[in-house]
Amino acid sequence: MSKELALSFxxxxxxxxxxxxxxxxxxEEGKVSLESSFNFRVDKEKHILGTTVKFQFEQNDxxxxxxxxxxxxxxxxxxxxxLIDVDxxxxxxxxxxxxxxxxxxxxxxxxxxxxxxxxxxxSDFIIPPINLTKIITEDIEIELSVD
Numbered sequence: 001m002s003k004e005l006a007l008s009f010x011x012x013x014x015x016x017x018x019x020x021x022x023x024x025x026x027x028e029e030g031k032v033s034l035e036s037s038f039n040f041r042v043d044k045e046k047h048i049l050g051t052t053v054k055f056q057f058e059q060n061d062x063x064x065x066x067x068x069x070x071x072x073x074x075x076x077x078x079x080x081x082x083l084i085d086v087d088x089x090x091x092x093x094x095x096x097x098x099x100x101x102x103x104x105x106x107x108x109x110x111x112x113x114x115x116x117x118x119x120x121x122x123s124d125f126i127i128p129p130i131n132l133t134k135i136i137t138e139d140i141e142i143e144l145s146v147d
């Protein structure tokens with residue numbers, strides 16, 4: 001589909017879905033890995049697209065620092081209508097716009113993580129820069145539920 005158009009929207013909500021520090025799973029000298037996941041959702045009544053990002057800092061396959069944040073983006077009416085595939089009862093988010101929403105949500109998660117870990121022993125753990133254009137490589141299609 002790959003629509004190249006300006007989509008008017010505004011950030012309307014930020015929610016910390018999950019935050020945990022599991023001190024018993026952390027070893028000062030151990031190797032740290034970072035797992036991430038991204039999810040998109042829709043509230044068709046309010047014309048809101050949601051992007052959720054989750055990050056887990058792990059050692060030995062055990063998470064010791066977990067954060068999940070969702071940002072809600074309210075779409076202007078014309079932009080919303082341009083995303084709807086009426087024939088297939090789907091909303092189709094162009095990959096570039098999906099990446100943009102994900103970038104904003106990752107940045108928000110980075111800020112939330114900083115604030116929640118400040119003045120703790122975990123304040124040095126920062127979500128690194130992520131090239132989301134390498135992760136989100138196609139349009140996002142979401143089925144619209146039948147009322």
